[in-house]
């Protein structure tokens with residue numbers, strides 16, 4: 599890794615008061631974000647939250663209406679020209695008639711200190727596809743070719759917009775293993791909450807062009823309190839379950855019962871007293887998905 603990128607304030611990325619509108623749509627409506635070197639940050643949010651527009655401004659592909667972008671203390675254009683940033687964008691075109699190896703070599707030739715093409719292909723898990731024409735790649739293989747192209751400039755910061763779209767489960771897992779080995783600063787936009795949970799040090803949640811939560815997965819989870827109790831209850835009656843102490847929400851599907859609990863200990867005791875047949879009982883913390891839904895649903899606290 600080049601890793602000689604430094605900013606006076608030590609930030610890898612600093613977005614300040616960033617805004618961008620398209621007509622009446624306020625795609626990004628005032629975003630401040632500070633990423634320190636080495637952090638792996640997931641950018642989450644529902645469709646249209648402003649993630650791609652934020653990423654585009656970070657890369658200098660879209661000019662902000664207001665605010666400032668600094669990448670290692672430089673403008674995006676300078677940071678990219680200096681080889682500090684590798685990007686993998688949704689639907690970025692590949693040169694269909696060239697091979698994977700040739701495509702990656704073409705990108706490498708644009709940079710002053712690229713890594714060897716073979717190393718980029720290996721890190722992306724596609725060393726065996728070097729001679730395959732890009733037009734012959736599967737969706738997931740194309741994503742990995744784009745990843746090799748992002749990596750070959752040996753960047754300090756990787757910016758990835760939904761990198762694992764079109765990858766199957768095993769390929770996604772391999773992709774992230776490879777990513778963790780690179781030890782770089784990473785900002786990735788994703789719709790896969792499990793990915794954010796497993797691979798990000800920090801989650802930035804956007805909604806309607808703003809950052810509505812920013813912290814570790816545990817911090818984001820703490821936006822939803824309580825626990826979830828699941829059980830099998832013969833002849834489950836939602837009205838009876840709703841009246842149990844400590845229970846805030848009830849879902850009944852056949853004999854499968856899910857209780858959202860403010861006090862799961864009280865709820866469990868009351869459930870066993872009221873429904874002695876209750877079995878296969880599990881109590882879990884609320885998931886990142888629960889927090890995501892709570893925060894991104896209309897009317898959620900900002």
Ligand SMILES: Nc1ncnc2c1ncn2[C@@H]1O[C@H](COP(=O)(O)OP(=O)(O)OP(=O)(O)O)[C@@H](O)[C@H]1O
Nearest residue numbers: 620623624625643644645646647648649650651652
């Ligand atoms: N070039 C454009 N012209 C007009 N509207 C745009 C343009 N780019 C984005 N928008 C609008 O800005 C809003 C934010 O879009 P953006 O693509 O940044 O969201 P996103 O969070 O990346 O969404 P998704 O998860 O669906 O990719 C949306 O309402 C979108 O329709």
